[in-house]
Amino acid sequence: MEVIVAQPLLKANEELARQNRNLLNRRGITTVNLISAPGAGKTTLLENTIGALKNMFSIGVVEGDIYTTFDSERLAGQGVAVVQINTYGGCHLDAQMVAQALERLPLDKLKLLFIENVGNLVCPAEFDLGENYKVAILSVSEGSDKPKKYPLVFQESEAVVLNKIDLLPYTDFDLAAAKEQLKEIKNNLVMFPLSAKTGEGMEAWVEWLKDKVSQTEKLSVTG
Ligand SMILES: Nc1nc2c(ncn2[C@@H]2O[C@H](COP(=O)(O)OP(=O)(O)OP(=O)(O)O)[C@@H](O)[C@H]2O)c(=O)[nH]1
Numbered sequence: 573m574e575v576i577v578a579q580p581l582l583k584a585n586e587e588l589a590r591q592n593r594n595l596l597n598r599r600g601i602t603t604v605n606l607i608s609a610p611g612a613g614k615t616t617l618l619e620n621t622i623g624a625l626k627n628m629f630s631i632g633v634v635e636g637d638i639y640t641t642f643d644s645e646r647l648a649g650q651g652v653a654v655v656q657i658n659t660y661g662g663c664h665l666d667a668q669m670v671a672q673a674l675e676r677l678p679l680d681k682l683k684l685l686f687i688e689n690v691g692n693l694v695c696p697a698e699f700d701l702g703e704n705y706k707v708a709i710l711s712v713s714e715g716s717d718k719p720k721k722y723p724l725v726f727q728e729s730e731a732v733v734l735n736k737i738d739l740l741p742y743t744d745f746d747l748a749a750a751k752e753q754l755k756e757i758k759n760n761l762v763m764f765p766l767s768a769k770t771g772e773g774m775e776a777w778v779e780w781l782k783d784k785v786s787q788t789e790k791l792s793v794t795g
């Protein structure tokens with residue numbers, strides 16, 4: 573019986589991710605790959621974040637979804653460049669899909685590019701897309717045990733957004749325990765407890781993004 577080993581797929585993905593990263597770095601674009609379980613608030617966070625930053629930089633979004641264009645329609649009214657990828661069943665984006673999306677974006681204008689991955693806390697963590705930073709989003713309605721149950725996504729991430737803190741009084745989510753678990757998984761994780769819905773806590777997250785964009789700018793000047 574012939575067995576197809578998944579490793580070569582990941583190897584091919586690595587090469588394409590490297591090409592995406594080179595292209596984006598050459599253009600001086602900061603790229604953030606947002607990963608979470610379905611419904612944790614990726615698109616709501618994007619709506620709010622774009623609202624806070626769009627007058628400062630030109631922003632693009634690659635929207636990953638299994639079937640619909642719902643999320644890109646939500647962002648289309650915000651005056652940012654959005655490209656939708658539908659995976660038709662695939663549980664994550666890969667570097668080739670992102671390469672195709674990059675061809676359709678005005679890269680010469682962009683400073684900040686968000687990739688909203690397919691809602692899934694497992695598969696997207698394994699696939700490098702060529703981003704600078706993976707950011708995991710964990711919402712308080714998911715339960716504070718999730719970092720230990722799904723550690724890879726948090727290990728791979730630069731930062732974690734702890735979303736929906738407006739719901740803390742109505743859940744048994746233990747914010748301190750979740751932060752402890754996250755620190756055990758990766759000591760230097762940056763954490764942003766916030767509510768993408770009410771805007772509470774958004775400033776620190778927005779400042780972090782601004783800082784990352786200016787770091788990329790400095791690198792493209794000196795490099
Ligand atoms: N109370 C509250 N609700 C939120 C918050 N952020 C998002 N939501 C709600 O959570 C639901 C899912 O939010 P989305 O932003 O669509 O989540 P998503 O991660 O993009 O979902 P998928 O793309 O399907 O994986 C929506 O009903 C949002 O209004 C928040 O901070 N607080």
Ligand SMILES: [Mg+2]
Nearest residue numbers: 614615643688
């Ligand atoms: Mg979404």
